[in-house]
Amino acid sequence: MKIRKAEPSDAEWIRRIYLEAFEPNENALIADLAIKFLHQDFDSEALNLVAISENVELQPVGHVAFSQVRIQSNTEITAQILAPLAVLPEVQNQGIGSLLIKTGLKELSHREAGFVLVYGDPEYYRRFGFDTELAKLFIPPFELKYPEGWQTLKISDTQTISQPVEFKCVSPLNQPELW
Numbered sequence: 001m002k003i004r005k006a007e008p009s010d011a012e013w014i015r016r017i018y019l020e021a022f023e024p025n026e027n028a029l030i031a032d033l034a035i036k037f038l039h040q041d042f043d044s045e046a047l048n049l050v051a052i053s054e055n056v057e058l059q060p061v062g063h064v065a066f067s068q069v070r071i072q073s074n075t076e077i078t079a080q081i082l083a084p085l086a087v088l089p090e091v092q093n094q095g096i097g098s099l100l101i102k103t104g105l106k107e108l109s110h111r112e113a114g115f116v117l118v119y120g121d122p123e124y125y126r127r128f129g130f131d132t133e134l135a136k137l138f139i140p141p142f143e144l145k146y147p148e149g150w151q152t153l154k155i156s157d158t159q160t161i162s163q164p165v166e167f168k169c170v171s172p173l174n175q176p177e178l179w
């Protein structure tokens with residue numbers, strides 16, 4: 001399995017991954033979100049990674065995006081949000097999702113990110129160190145349908161957070177139905 005930066009020419013494979021991995025009630029919405037990240041038509045650079053399988057015609061079988069959030073705070077706090085993430089169902093449970101996340105976190109540690117935010121199943125994200133308590137200090141821009149899924153991972157030794165902060169996301173994530 002190889003992880004590389006996603007390219008616009010990966011778009012149709014990435015769409016397929018999301019259409020197959022998510023339930024029909026939300027798969028088109030999240031596939032569109034992933035494609036928006038791929039085309040980067042907003043103001044800050046997102047990190048898009050794909051997993052390439054040698055067994056599936058060298059095409060992407062997994063994708064993840066990380067994008068910067070803008071925090072309103074008097075102290076220096078920087079954060080990225082992990083969204084979206086999916087792996088093609090036929091190759092799930094082989095460590096591909098974990099490899100995408102770990103590769104992304106390593107890359108972010110070189111980009112001066114202090115914290116990584118995620119909205120998903122704690123059963124899955126806990127294994128990477130994401131925590132629901134720390135997440136209470138990062139107030140999401142929309143009301144959460146599943147507040148228990150809101151989690152944060154600290155990846156910097158130098159940044160600390162003691163007071164709750166509000167933040168804004170890049171435009172593809174500014175859709176209340178995603179939260």
Ligand SMILES: CC(C)(COP(=O)(O)OP(=O)(O)OC[C@H]1O[C@@H](n2cnc3c(N)ncnc32)[C@H](O)[C@@H]1OP(=O)(O)O)[C@@H](O)C(=O)NCCC(=O)NCCS
Pocket residue numbers: 021022085086087088091092093094095096097098099119120121123124
């Ligand atoms: C979540 C997802 C990306 C994980 O990818 P993956 O390549 O299968 O993950 P890995 O192989 O690294 O990890 C597999 C482990 O995660 C667990 N897992 C997978 N999805 C899970 C979930 N939603 N909740 C809890 N655990 C989950 C598996 O049971 C397995 O556990 P084990 O290691 O104890 O056996 C993939 O299942 C997927 O695309 N799901 C549908 C879309 C989705 O839910 N995306 C995340 C939205 S936040």
